[in-house]
Amino acid sequence: xxxxxxxxxxxxxxxxxxxxxxxxxxxxxxxxxxxxxxxxxxxxxxxxxxxxxxxxxxxxxxxxxxxxxxxxxxxxxxxxxxxxxxxxxxxxxxxxxxxxxxxxxxxxxxxxxxxxxxxxxxxxxxxxxxxxxxxxxxxxxxxxxxxxxxxxxxxxxxxxxxxxxxxxxxxxxxxxxxxxxxxxxxxxxxxxxxxxxxxxxxxxxxxxxxxxxxxxxxxxxxxxxxxxxxxxxxxxxxxxxxxxxxx
Ligand SMILES: Nc1ncnc2c1ncn2[C@@H]1O[C@H](COP(=O)(O)OP(=O)(O)OP(=O)(O)O)[C@@H](O)[C@H]1O
Ligand SMILES: [Mg+2]
Numbered sequence: 001x002x003x004x005x006x007x008x009x010x011x012x013x014x015x016x017x018x019x020x021x022x023x024x025x026x027x028x029x030x031x032x033x034x035x036x037x038x039x040x041x042x043x044x045x046x047x048x049x050x051x052x053x054x055x056x057x058x059x060x061x062x063x064x065x066x067x068x069x070x071x072x073x074x075x076x077x078x079x080x081x082x083x084x085x086x087x088x089x090x091x092x093x094x095x096x097x098x099x100x101x102x103x104x105x106x107x108x109x110x111x112x113x114x115x116x117x118x119x120x121x122x123x124x125x126x127x128x129x130x131x132x133x134x135x136x137x138x139x140x141x142x143x144x145x146x147x148x149x150x151x152x153x154x155x156x157x158x159x160x161x162x163x164x165x166x167x168x169x170x171x172x173x174x175x176x177x178x179x180x181x182x183x184x185x186x187x188x189x190x191x192x193x194x195x196x197x198x199x200x201x202x203x204x205x206x207x208x209x210x211x212x213x214x215x216x217x218x219x220x221x222x223x224x225x226x227x228x229x230x231x232x233x234x235x236x237x238x239x240x241x242x243x244x245x246x247x
Pocket of ligand 1: 014015019037038039040041042043044045046
């Protein structure tokens, strides 16, 4: 099986309104895929369905070939996510928050949980601050702890909803390097929603663009940024994005 995620003709209606309208796409193993669209276009709604927080009105979602509807628990084991923003207990330490979450992972013994927690703290660069309360963390540290939570269960596939929001240039670079090294070392695949086109262009090999709940473009980042669209020769993702969204 080569796709970590398959989305097949998914529609979501909420209170009679169609929020997601027949979207299909797939993410091959080892790819970092950007999920772009204007405010209110339906990115978070789609991500909620991918993570099992919302059920599609119609269509099929499969993680590593496992159907979300038929076998949600097994499908979710292969996936880690931050939806909108990571959730922590601010009065607990970074390590304490991870311990709390590790207890929910059914496949790890206590000893394995401890080892995995130290491993992910090292991966996201928070070992030195692991005993500080999360309430005292900077935004960048919180995002990295969020990534630590998302990868705790050693997933094949990680979904990040606007992970770079509010980060300074260094924080963005750290996050970018973290994502790329997780892909490189562990062959993790990603779906990342963002409005930061430059960042997306730097990390994502593939893009999916949506507008008003419909898919308007999907393909390789170089194809869109690289000038195949409407004579946009500068390789400028922003121009291509604006052109697609105003069509
Ligand atoms: N539970 C709900 N009830 C009613 N409308 C909803 C609900 N959830 C989402 N919507 C609507 O669906 C549309 C898409 O919202 P969504 O949060 O998915 O967009 P988004 O692409 O993530 O936007 P942003 O870039 O601002 O995060 C919006 O018009 C929103 O108001
Ligand atoms: Mg959103």
